[in-house]
Amino acid sequence: MTCEQLEKIAAEKADLINVRRIVREQAEKLAANTGYRKQVLVCGGTGCTSSHSLKVIEQLETSLKELGIDDVLIVKTGCFGLCALGPIMIVYPEGAFYSQMTPEHAKTVAEKHLVKGGAIVKELLYAQTLHSDGSVIPFAEIPFYKHQMRIALRNCGVIAAENIDEAIAAGDYFALKKALTSMTPDEVIAEVKAAGLRGRGGAGFPTGLKWQFTKDAVGDKKYVCCNADEGDPGAFMDRSVLEGDPHTVLEAMTIAGYAVGACEGYIYVRAEYPIAVERLNIAINQAREYGLLGENILGSGFSFDIHVRLGAGAFVCGEETALMASIEGHRGEPRPRPPFSAQCGVFGKPTVLNNVETWASVSPIILKGSKWFSSIGTEKSKGTKVFALGGKINNVGLVEVPMGTTLGTIIYDIGGGIPNGKKFKAAQTGGPSGGCIPSEYIDIPMDFDNLVSIGSMMGSGGLIVMDEDTCMVDIAKFYLEFTADESCGKCVPCRVGTKRLLEILTRITEGKGEEEDLQKIKDLAQHMKSSSLCALGQSAPNPVLSAMEHFGDEYVAHIRDKKCPAHVCKSLLNYYIQPDKCRGCTLCARNCPAGAIDGVLKSPHEIDVTKCIKCGQCMAHCKFGAIVKR
Amino acid sequence: MSQIAFEGTEEQAARLAACISEHRGEKGALMPVLHEAQDIYGYLPPEVQTVIAEGLNVPLAEVYGVATFYSRFTLMPKGKHQISVCLGTACYVKGSDKILEEVEKTLKISCGECTSDREFSIDSCRCVGACGLAPVMIVDGEVYGKLTEKDVKTILNKYAEN
Known part of the structure; x- marks a missing residue:
C-alpha cells in the first residue's frame, strides 16, 4: 500500500465515521453522503457480549430484512465504557443511546425507530439521556461521558473493530505515515519524550526514555513488545483497547520499531481474553494484507511484523522479564535486573516493552504533537488515564480522564455514586500491588506521584470502590x-x-x-x-x-474486641433475629440447613448460635428484614 | 499425575502432529503448542507431553515444568461441563465467594475437582473482564452475570438435563 492509497480509503469512509462523532444536526446532513440513512452501533466487547449483545445484532439483522430496510448499517464495535448498562446500542445520526437491550427491544427499535419516518423509542433509552420534558440529551453530554477525555479509547465504540477501513478512516496509521515519511527515528523519540508520556502499566516509567535506551543499545536484532497480560483482577482497559481499536496498537508498535531499529514485535496477551485475541489476529492479517505490516511499509523501505503470544494464566508474567521468558517458551519466572530489557530482552536482544494503553496513546502524540499532549494532565503526569471502575459503584465501566482528575469526580460525577445509598469507604487502586484510598482523600488529584505519596499506586488503573459493607x-x-x-x-x-x-x-x-x-x-x-x-x-x-x-x-x-465492624468476617459475627420485627412466619427455620432456628408459628423465632453455620440463608429468605448480623 | 487412563484418538494424534510440525524450529514454540494440545485433548497428560517433547526436541522436564507453571494448563481431565467462578476483585467485592460456595455445595465437590461421573468440574478464575456484570460465573464459555446464590441451582440444572 502507498500513502495515496491510505488517504483514499480514509477519504471514502470519512463521513461514515464523522456521523458518529459530531453533533446531531450536522450528522444528519453528513449521513446523506454515506449511503446509509442510519447507523446502529452495537457493543461487541466482552462485557456486552456476555450480556448477549450478539443476539441483539442477530435480531436487528432479521428485523431489518423482514421490514425490507436496506439503508441502515449495523456496526459491531468495541466497548462504549458503560458496561453496567449493557448491552448498549447507539443509533446515529441522532446519537440515541439505548441501554440494557434484549432481542425483543431490538425488534421494537427496528419497527418504530429504524423504519423510514420512525422516531426514537424513548422508553428504551438510557434514562439519563432524557430530559424531564421528554427531549433527548445527546449521550456525550450526560455526566458519565461529559467529564471524560478519550485519547487511548478514542476509537473504542466508534469504529467497527474488525474493519481496517473504518480504523483508517478514524485516523489509524496516519501517525505511522507521518513518522515514516517526515520524521527521523530520533525525532520520533524526541516527540514521545517531550510529550511526557509515562508507562500506563503501573510503574510510570517515561516511555521516550525506554525507547532511547533500546535505540542506543547494541544488538544485531531488536524487538518491540506489547504487554497485554492484564493480570490485575478488575482492570480491563487493555482488553477494551484490543477489542475496540486493535490497529492503534499495531500502528504504535510499528512506529516504535522504526524509532528503535527493530523489525519484529510480539504481543503477549492473556488467553482469558478470547475476543481480544481474535480481533488482534484479524487486525494483524488485515494489516499484512494492506502492507501496513510486513516488507517496505508505505513505500518507506522500513519492514516490521508482529506475532501474537498467548499467556496461560500467570499473574507474574505481567513483570517484564517474566513476560519475556514466557514469550521464549519458558516458565514465566522473573530474573534479576540489570541487565535491563533495553539491553537484554526477548531472546537476549534489546527490547522495548510497553503496555497496551501506553501504545494506544502514542499515535495521537505523533499526530497532534507533544505540546498538545503535555498540555493535558498534571506537572509530572501528562495526558489521560483509563480507569476500570468496579465494585460498589453505579456506573461500572471504563472511564478515561485527564491525569489529575479527583477521585470524587470519578466516583460521584462519572461513576454515579455508591448504590443503595451506602457510604463510600475506600477505593483500591493498583490492584494486588496497590493500596486503598480512604474517603478523606476524595479530593486528591489522581496522578502517579500523588497516589504513591498516600501509600497506593496508579497501577494499571483498576479502581475498585468499596462501601461500608467491605471489611x-x-x-x-x-x-x-x-x-x-x-x-x-x-x-x-x-x-x-x-x-x-x-x-x-x-x-x-x-x-x-x-x-x-x-x-x-x-x-x-x-x-x-x-x-x-x-x-x-x-x-x-x-x-x-x-x-x-x-x-x-x-x-x-x-x-482486641474480636469484632468485624463491617460484619463480613464469618467467625466474628452472629446472626440474630430481632423479636420486634419477626412475625414468626417460619420461613427462616424451614430454610436453615443446620436446623439452628427454633420457634412457634406466629411468635418470634430464635437462632441457636452454637448450631448456626453462618450461611446467611435465613437473612436471604426473611421478608421482614428481621434478621441482622452483629 | 493423572489417575484416569489416557484415551486419545488417531484424529487427535494427527492434529497434534500437524501442530508440532507447523511450529517446529520456531523460537518459543512450546507455549503455542501446549495451548493447541490442550485445545485438542482438553488436558495435558504425560503421554501428550512426551509427544510434544520429542516433536519439538525439548527435554520432557522442560515441557512438564512449563505445563505445571501456568494455571491455564491442566494435567487433569475436566468435566463435560466446565464451570468457572470469577474471583477477581470486582466479583469478590460483590460476593462471588458465596457463589462459588453454593456451586461447590450443589455439586458436592470442591473447586479444582471433577464430579465422579465426569459431568461437571469447578474452577475459579481471576477476572474475565465482565466486571460490569459482577459477580459472574462461566459455564462452557457462556457467561452468567449479576448472580445471586439462588440462581446457581437453576443454571446448573440446565446443564444437568443435557
Missing part, C-alpha cells in the same frame, strides 16, 4: 490470597513472605489475632519489599500496609 482486613486477605497463589516461587521473600502474611491475616479474620501481629506484619512487609526479586513480591504487602495505615482501628477491632 478492610478481609479485602487485604483477599489480595494476599491472590499474590500467595500467583507468587512464582523463585525467590524466598515472596514465596514464603506472602504465605506467612496470609496466615497472619487469616488468623486475624478468625478472631485469633494477637496484638503483636500488627508489628509482625510490618516487619515481614519490610523484608519482602527490600529483598524480593520482582515487583510482585516487593509490592505484595502494599494492600495490607495501606489498609492498616488508613483503617488501623478495624484491625484493632478484629484483634
Whole structure:
C-alpha cells in the first residue's frame, strides 16, 4: 500500500465515521453522503457480549430484512465504557443511546425507530439521556461521558473493530505515515519524550526514555513488545483497547520499531481474553494484507511484523522479564535486573516493552504533537488515564480522564455514586500491588506521584470502590490470597513472605489475632519489599500496609474486641433475629440447613448460635428484614 | 499425575502432529503448542507431553515444568461441563465467594475437582473482564452475570438435563 492509497480509503469512509462523532444536526446532513440513512452501533466487547449483545445484532439483522430496510448499517464495535448498562446500542445520526437491550427491544427499535419516518423509542433509552420534558440529551453530554477525555479509547465504540477501513478512516496509521515519511527515528523519540508520556502499566516509567535506551543499545536484532497480560483482577482497559481499536496498537508498535531499529514485535496477551485475541489476529492479517505490516511499509523501505503470544494464566508474567521468558517458551519466572530489557530482552536482544494503553496513546502524540499532549494532565503526569471502575459503584465501566482528575469526580460525577445509598469507604487502586484510598482523600488529584505519596499506586488503573459493607482486613486477605497463589516461587521473600502474611491475616479474620501481629506484619512487609526479586513480591504487602495505615482501628477491632465492624468476617459475627420485627412466619427455620432456628408459628423465632453455620440463608429468605448480623 | 487412563484418538494424534510440525524450529514454540494440545485433548497428560517433547526436541522436564507453571494448563481431565467462578476483585467485592460456595455445595465437590461421573468440574478464575456484570460465573464459555446464590441451582440444572 502507498500513502495515496491510505488517504483514499480514509477519504471514502470519512463521513461514515464523522456521523458518529459530531453533533446531531450536522450528522444528519453528513449521513446523506454515506449511503446509509442510519447507523446502529452495537457493543461487541466482552462485557456486552456476555450480556448477549450478539443476539441483539442477530435480531436487528432479521428485523431489518423482514421490514425490507436496506439503508441502515449495523456496526459491531468495541466497548462504549458503560458496561453496567449493557448491552448498549447507539443509533446515529441522532446519537440515541439505548441501554440494557434484549432481542425483543431490538425488534421494537427496528419497527418504530429504524423504519423510514420512525422516531426514537424513548422508553428504551438510557434514562439519563432524557430530559424531564421528554427531549433527548445527546449521550456525550450526560455526566458519565461529559467529564471524560478519550485519547487511548478514542476509537473504542466508534469504529467497527474488525474493519481496517473504518480504523483508517478514524485516523489509524496516519501517525505511522507521518513518522515514516517526515520524521527521523530520533525525532520520533524526541516527540514521545517531550510529550511526557509515562508507562500506563503501573510503574510510570517515561516511555521516550525506554525507547532511547533500546535505540542506543547494541544488538544485531531488536524487538518491540506489547504487554497485554492484564493480570490485575478488575482492570480491563487493555482488553477494551484490543477489542475496540486493535490497529492503534499495531500502528504504535510499528512506529516504535522504526524509532528503535527493530523489525519484529510480539504481543503477549492473556488467553482469558478470547475476543481480544481474535480481533488482534484479524487486525494483524488485515494489516499484512494492506502492507501496513510486513516488507517496505508505505513505500518507506522500513519492514516490521508482529506475532501474537498467548499467556496461560500467570499473574507474574505481567513483570517484564517474566513476560519475556514466557514469550521464549519458558516458565514465566522473573530474573534479576540489570541487565535491563533495553539491553537484554526477548531472546537476549534489546527490547522495548510497553503496555497496551501506553501504545494506544502514542499515535495521537505523533499526530497532534507533544505540546498538545503535555498540555493535558498534571506537572509530572501528562495526558489521560483509563480507569476500570468496579465494585460498589453505579456506573461500572471504563472511564478515561485527564491525569489529575479527583477521585470524587470519578466516583460521584462519572461513576454515579455508591448504590443503595451506602457510604463510600475506600477505593483500591493498583490492584494486588496497590493500596486503598480512604474517603478523606476524595479530593486528591489522581496522578502517579500523588497516589504513591498516600501509600497506593496508579497501577494499571483498576479502581475498585468499596462501601461500608467491605471489611478492610478481609479485602487485604483477599489480595494476599491472590499474590500467595500467583507468587512464582523463585525467590524466598515472596514465596514464603506472602504465605506467612496470609496466615497472619487469616488468623486475624478468625478472631485469633494477637496484638503483636500488627508489628509482625510490618516487619515481614519490610523484608519482602527490600529483598524480593520482582515487583510482585516487593509490592505484595502494599494492600495490607495501606489498609492498616488508613483503617488501623478495624484491625484493632478484629484483634482486641474480636469484632468485624463491617460484619463480613464469618467467625466474628452472629446472626440474630430481632423479636420486634419477626412475625414468626417460619420461613427462616424451614430454610436453615443446620436446623439452628427454633420457634412457634406466629411468635418470634430464635437462632441457636452454637448450631448456626453462618450461611446467611435465613437473612436471604426473611421478608421482614428481621434478621441482622452483629 | 493423572489417575484416569489416557484415551486419545488417531484424529487427535494427527492434529497434534500437524501442530508440532507447523511450529517446529520456531523460537518459543512450546507455549503455542501446549495451548493447541490442550485445545485438542482438553488436558495435558504425560503421554501428550512426551509427544510434544520429542516433536519439538525439548527435554520432557522442560515441557512438564512449563505445563505445571501456568494455571491455564491442566494435567487433569475436566468435566463435560466446565464451570468457572470469577474471583477477581470486582466479583469478590460483590460476593462471588458465596457463589462459588453454593456451586461447590450443589455439586458436592470442591473447586479444582471433577464430579465422579465426569459431568461437571469447578474452577475459579481471576477476572474475565465482565466486571460490569459482577459477580459472574462461566459455564462452557457462556457467561452468567449479576448472580445471586439462588440462581446457581437453576443454571446448573440446565446443564444437568443435557
